[in-house]
Amino acid sequence: MKKIPAQVSSKSSTSTADQRRLQMADIARLAGVSTSTVSRALSRSPLVNDETRTRIEELARSLNYTINVGAQNLRLKQNRTVAVVVPYDVATRQHLSDPFFLSMLGSLADALTDRGFDMLLSRVDAEQLDSAAQIYDTGRVLGVILIGQWRHHDQLNQLAARHVPIVVWGAQLPQQLYVTVGSDNVTGGFLATEHLIKSGRKHIAFFGDIQLPEVAHRYEGYAKALKQYAIELNDNLVIPASFIEEGGRLAVEELCRRAIPFDSLFACSDLIAMTAINTLRDKQYRVPDDIAVVGYDDIELARYFHPSLTTIRQPIAAAGQALVEALLSLAEQRPTQPRLLQTQLMCRASSMSS
């Protein structure tokens, strides 16, 4: 066991008596050099003698000394931390539960770690998105990645206007000042619908809240496919299913209440699709024989569901990368374009006509 220098000038005897942390001056004294030399050695400056450097490095390592990042950042005016913000609806206090968002977090963590950035995770009230800006104003982070555009287009525009470096996962909208990264929702909706049509379905329900930009785009794709295959769009088949709670169940119940014949449905998230399937089963519909179902997201459990879920894959790993790249580009004041990522149909059992 190495011993720790007992003797260090300690002026601050705070009540929260934190056992004095090692700092550069301590290493310097122990190595018999000045702090500048330690600083240089630890940053591998070529100015410092090789022998001295190794000596200092080993001393530091053996004492578990690491440069204090806060002080370093202050001095260097740099910052290698990115805020990832997940807005929550204060009404529902929605518990950051959708597996898709959760996976996105994992993907972002990976992408940031790979590039040597830290990730500060925050939840903020969706109605108070400027508290997301605040975290930037305080200098804690070099920029913000926001997961969940919802209906906050205007608030987001305001942030961008304030020059907060911010990248949003969501749909690209007209008159948009902020940078988005998102998947191609129109194509996604189209692929899902076309797949159902090609499987011989004609009465395709749509489950999703069109108020949300991403869902609106999926709906657009849905409408486009119907039109292309000369199927009339029936508004009664469009149900505003919510992402939260048992969106799928409520939507199926509503649909049944309307007593419109339908033979398939396209749900705007896998979670909605899954609860919908369960509800259908309760009502003695067989999936896919009576009703074919296509979901959206391709969360990990989609494969494990029964029947395994046909769905539109959003490329989560690529999404994390793209979000991070866009943010870093923005932080370097480079002009940064929105990115649209490809979506892909994952054909599984829930839509297979027998």
Place this chain on the structure above:
Amino acid sequence: MKKIPAQVSSKSSTSTADQRRLQMADIARLAGVSTSTVSRALSRSPLVNDETRTRIEELARSLNYTINVGAQNLRLKQNRTVAVVVPYDVATRQHLSDPFFLSMLGSLADALTDRGFDMLLSRVDAEQLDSAAQIYDTGRVLGVILIGQWRHHDQLNQLAARHVPIVVWGAQLPQQLYVTVGSDNVTGGFLATEHLIKSGRKHIAFFGDIQLPEVAHRYEGYAKALKQYAIELNDNLVIPASFIEEGGRLAVEELCRRAIPFDSLFACSDLIAMTAINTLRDKQYRVPDDIAVVGYDDIELARYFHPSLTTIRQPIAAAGQALVEALLSLAEQRPTQPRLLQTQLMCRASSMSS
């Protein structure tokens, strides 16, 4: 629109020409006072004149000025950031995917936000857990919450010995120097097994890797229940299913290969249970009629699965709270005890005898 002071001393013309951020001196100048006064006003010191304070506050707000937390922390030697570390297996590069861990993140984010702490999310190589300590040594965070004990008991003990404030989600082990928060795995395993026994099952398989402390405890509960109900424990029914990948599928296949009769199984995670059920179905077993299944965790999708999954609930929200409380206590150098949280049987369709 408020105008921003055009005139600020700017020595640093870094290449990364960051558009000068507002700082206290700017506010001071604009308000015609000294920085000390601004500092006091913004920290609501009673020393400063009410009128002056409101004036400064409004100025700051209108300019979106916020105190630079980095500098403040440095000066105050304080820190309100907690690291949440999710070790990953470098071999599998496991993608932080188990829904249970992901939900835990959400719960931690909530618990920390509620208490006014920031959450720094990090992934570290499971074999190099001292890089989790490093994040502490650099002064970035006041302590570490580690999700995933795995088999790293010794490494964790070393960290604790180094006085890194660390709390681990996992099982309480003998000779343990670090603080754990975990659920009562022995009782969990017992409840699951007892439930199957009471449902009339006699040949209960166990799916889980007993090398992992938490799983070992669940196994202990399993064994205890069997003993209590005078059922002989058959080692051939114990399969070391892995949490990652298709653990459940492989385990079922192995079990079938062994050609031992079984009428039920207890899986150590819901994910394992779900893939097991699907595999069983492929093999023409009916669940629950032929094989009753109980999972573990009670992830959100357990309810939505078909058949809905009987499982042992781990109290995720309470877990987040408890982890945070324990860490803060530790960070204040208070003696801190491990916490054992209650588990609960959630009885659903996958184990219902018909």
Place this chain on the structure above:
DNA sequence: CTGAAAGCGCTAACAC
């Protein structure tokens, strides 16, 4: 009540 000055832990000219 307010300001001047010192310093949190580090880095980077500038000297030697």
Place this chain on the structure above:
DNA sequence: GTGTTAGCGCTTTCAG
């Protein structure tokens, strides 16, 4: 090669 010195943006004695 290495040390000295002056700050990064903030808080807080200590004077007035």
